[in-house]
Every structure is written in structure tokens, then in C-alpha cells.
Amino acid sequence: MAKHALIIGGTGMLTHVAEWLSGEGYKVSVAGRTFEKFTAAFGSKQEAERNIAFIQTDYFNTVAFSGRIQEAIRERGSVNLCICWMRSDAEESFEWLKSWLAKSDNPVQLYEVKGSHASREGFKSEPINNLKWNRVILGIRMEKGRSRWLTDKEISEGVMNAVKKGKELYITGDVEPWDQRPG
Numbered sequence: 001m002a003k004h005a006l007i008i009g010g011t012g013m014l015t016h017v018a019e020w021l022s023g024e025g026y027k028v029s030v031a032g033r034t035f036e037k038f039t040a041a042f043g044s045k046q047e048a049e050r051n052i053a054f055i056q057t058d059y060f061n062t063v064a065f066s067g068r069i070q071e072a073i074r075e076r077g078s079v080n081l082c083i084c085w086m087r088s089d090a091e092e093s094f095e096w097l098k099s100w101l102a103k104s105d106n107p108v109q110l111y112e113v114k115g116s117h118a119s120r121e122g123f124k125s126e127p128i129n130n131l132k133w134n135r136v137i138l139g140i141r142m143e144k145g146r147s148r149w150l151t152d153k154e155i156s157e158g159v160m161n162a163v164k165k166g167k168e169l170y171i172t173g174d175v176e177p178w179d180q181r182p183g
């Protein structure tokens with residue numbers, strides 16, 4: 001049976017990650033609020049041809065989010081890999097997701113994608129039952145003495161590298177010099 005990857009916030013900068021995982025033989029489910037963003041990202045023949053399905057949900061409503069994710073997983077099978085790009089103020093839904101994935105009967109890899117501020121806090125990856133919690137931090141790029149944020153392609157490549165290497169903590173781009181971050 002194909003492995004199942006769940007990507008929260010998978011219709012924006014992580015589109016390339018969803019396509020890569022689909023190409024690697026995963027069933028992929030991407031969650032977001034807007035179906036139009038999903039079709040813009042993956043085209044209209046996505047489900048049959050690419051095995052990428054959409055879960056329409058808003059992670060700022062934890063009750064609805066948890067119900068919708070569980071329903072989708074019942075339909076598509078248990079999750080082996082979860083990539084999660086959520087706003088930091090959606091902590092309630094993130095905590096629910098983490099504890100729910102940890103109850104899985106099979107091993108689950110979770111990659112939490114965070115902005116550069118996460119580099120200022122400590123992170124210790126400890127397994128929670130069957131769940132391995134990893135983190136990818138998005139930095140900046142210095143070019144010709146000027147800084148810029150990463151492009152969507154660079155972000156997706158960073159996340160793919162983290163998954164390929166199985167890194168607990170992976171920083172893509174630079175997080176220093178801190179005061180050089182673009183405004």
C-alpha cells in the first residue's frame with residue numbers, strides 16, 4: 001500500500017514538495033482553506049493523475065480542523081509523513097495534530113516548518129510514541145551584500161533535503177547575521 005503524506009499549508013510555497021512526494025509514490029493530501037489555490041497549484045486533473053487530494057479546512061478552528069483531518073485520513077489511510085506549515089498563532093491545532101499523529105499505530109515523521117524566529121529558540125526532537133518530530137527553519141539568502149527571503153522553490157528544496165536526510169533540525173538558508181534580515 002502506498003505511503004500517505006499529509007501537508008498542512010500545501011497549496012503555497014510547499015507545492016513542489018507535494019509534487020515531489022507524489023512522484024516518489026506517496027498518496028498526498030494537502031490542507032488549506034481555498035480550493036481555487038489548490039487547483040491553481042496542481043491543475044484540475046490532480047487527483048486522478050497525481051494522487052494529490054485536497055482537504056478543505058481552516059486551522060484556526062481547531063474543532064473543525066481536527067474533525068476534517070480525521071475524516072480525510074479515514075478515507076485515504078493513515079499518515080506516514082506530515083509536513084506542517086502553520087502560523088505560529090495556530091498553536092492549538094498544531095498541538096492537536098502532534099498528539100493525534102503520535103497515537104498512530106505506524107511510525108510517523110513530522111516536519112514542522114518554521115520561520116527564522118524559531119532559530120532563536122531551542123529545539124529538542126524527542127520521539128512521542130510512534131511520532132518523530134522534526135523541524136525545518138527557513139532563513140534568508142545573502143546576495144551581493146544584500147539579504148532576501150527565500151523563494152518558494154528554495155523553501156521546497158530545503159524541506160525536501162530535510163526529509164531526504166531525515167534531519168531532526170534543518171536550517172535552510174542563513175539565520176545570521178540576524179540584523180541583516182530583510183524588512
Ligand SMILES: NC(=O)c1ccc[n+]([C@@H]2O[C@H](COP(=O)([O-])OP(=O)(O)OC[C@H]3O[C@@H](n4cnc5c(N)ncnc54)[C@H](OP(=O)(O)O)[C@@H]3O)[C@@H](O)[C@H]2O)c1
Pocket residue numbers: 008009010011012013014031032033034035037057058059060085115116138139140148149150151152155
Ligand atoms: N524565511 C523565508 O524566506 C520565508 C519564510 C516564510 C515565508 N516566506 C515567503 O512568504 C510567502 C508567503 O508565505 P505564506 O505564509 O503566505 O505561505 P504560502 O505557503 O504561500 O501560503 C500558506 C499556505 O497555508 C495555507 N493556509 C494559510 N492559512 C491557513 C489556515 N488558516 N488554515 C488552513 N490553511 C491555511 C494556504 O492556503 P489557503 O490560503 O487556501 O488556506 C497555503 O496553502 C511564501 O510564498 C514564501 O516565499 C519566506
